[in-house]
Amino acid sequence: xxxxxxxxxxxxxxxxxxxxxxxxxxxxxxxxxxxxxxxxxxxxxxxxxxxxxxxxxxxxxxxxxxxxxxxxxxxxxxxxxxxxxxxxxxxxxxxxxxxxxxxxxxxxxxxxxxxxxxxxxxxxxxxxxxxxxxxxxxxxxxxxxxxxxxxxxxxxxxxxxxxxxxxxxxxxxxxxxxxxxxxxxxxxxxxxxxxxxxxxxxxxxxxxxxxxxxxxxxxxxxxxxxxxxxxx
Numbered sequence: 001x002x003x004x005x006x007x008x009x010x011x012x013x014x015x016x017x018x019x020x021x022x023x024x025x026x027x028x029x030x031x032x033x034x035x036x037x038x039x040x041x042x043x044x045x046x047x048x049x050x051x052x053x054x055x056x057x058x059x060x061x062x063x064x065x066x067x068x069x070x071x072x073x074x075x076x077x078x079x080x081x082x083x084x085x086x087x088x089x090x091x092x093x094x095x096x097x098x099x100x101x102x103x104x105x106x107x108x109x110x111x112x113x114x115x116x117x118x119x120x121x122x123x124x125x126x127x128x129x130x131x132x133x134x135x136x137x138x139x140x141x142x143x144x145x146x147x148x149x150x151x152x153x154x155x156x157x158x159x160x161x162x163x164x165x166x167x168x169x170x171x172x173x174x175x176x177x178x179x180x181x182x183x184x185x186x187x188x189x190x191x192x193x194x195x196x197x198x199x200x201x202x203x204x205x206x207x208x209x210x211x212x213x214x215x216x217x218x219x220x221x222x223x224x225x226x227x228x229x230x231x232x
Contacts, residue, residue: 014136015213
């Protein structure tokens with residue numbers, strides 16, 4: 001899967017509602033070669049209706065928590081110049097926003113002023129886009145580990161990378177939905193509801209939750225220079 005390292009993408013847009021065949025699922029997971037986690041694939045309508053509202057509620061909660069949402073503001077890159085110069089963070093293009101709506105949003109958020117970032121107007125616009133994307137979700141893929149220690153976190157991350165490379169090879173996309181997996185106090189009620197839905201018993205842990213599907217091509221984020229990661 002090495003040829004897909006540079007082209008791998010996260011796609012937060014609306015997905016085509018086309019379902020996966022059993023052979024497609026098997027081929028994707030075989031190519032990914034997951035080593036630590038157990039994949040849970042869901043595409044039945046009842047499964048989506050049980051899970052998607054939880055993810056929307058979790059995202060809404062996170063935008064209401066000032067300190068959590070503030071982390072996103074600090075990582076936000078508000079225009080193309082900053083996207084190119086920093087080659088990191090989050091931005092509207094990467095979130096699937098295009099055209100005039102993107103221009104207006106970038107104008108509104110210019111300067112990343114906290115009072116605008118944390119405003120009800122900004123949160124409502126973001127949640128509307130998020131909700132619309134999730135409403136166009138053909139399938140979900142969860143990665144479950146038997147334990148929840150440091151090694152499990154590391155190996156689960158590696159499994160996710162293998163899965164993303166496999167998706168790139170198969171021309172499908174992933175969109176991580178990690179909010180409900182956070183372990184801070186305010187998220188605990190939703191996390192318990194989510195874990196009960198999937199029969200998770202400690203020390204088991206759902207390490208990753210992703211939308212998966214086909215979509216139009218998306219913004220290819222810039223790659224950091226390797227030298228940036230070296231500590232001298």
